[in-house]
């Protein structure tokens with residue numbers, strides 16, 4: 001599965017500006033954090049921009065369409081004298097898109113709500129990136145850049161990290177993403193000891209001698225030959 005992440009604005013288009021913040025910087029930051037979180041899942045990610053670049057709205061949709069993304073998520077910051085979180089799907093979005101949006105909306109509204117920000121609702125609009133993309137697409141307006149309390153949170157790296165974490169968790173749930181198996185060498189050694197195939201604690205990076213290898217193999221074969229019963 002491939003997901004397209006769309007950090008709104010960029011380059012010559014700063015997006016909304018307020019209280020020392022630029023929308024294009026915040027959307028890129030959230031995108032980078034989100035991609036970091038999604039790296040913990042078995043999913044491919046394409047971003048419509050990965051730096052301070054000018055990318056047209058049509059090009060953003062084309063990138064997602066060209067990669068046949070399964071889901072498109074556009075990141076924005078609101079402006080114009082409000083506060084809180086809201087999400088958008090296209091005016092004619094099908095039920096499948098609405099269902100995915102609902103999972104993501106509820107999770108982010110809950111995260112923002114924990115900081116006292118209102119849920120402004122699940123909205124529909126004829127936005128270009130929602131209209132031109134050929135896969136389920138959502139656009140998120142994450143707080144208001146021109147509201148002092150919203151802006152103070154947007155300027156806090158911990159708030160953005162938590163927001164990206166909530167979004168990644170919501171996407172994982174909505175799209176049934178499978179977590180990457182984490183290889184834990186010390187944990188593997190501990191499991192082998194729990195199962196009685198080795199007796200001592202071993203440094204996971206230490207080399208194995210033929211004597212040790214043979215002992216483990218013989219314990220395993222004994223177990224198989226006795227039908228899984230541990231020998232007394």
Ligand SMILES: [Zn+2]
Pocket residue numbers: 008009015016023076077
């Ligand atoms: Zn925007």
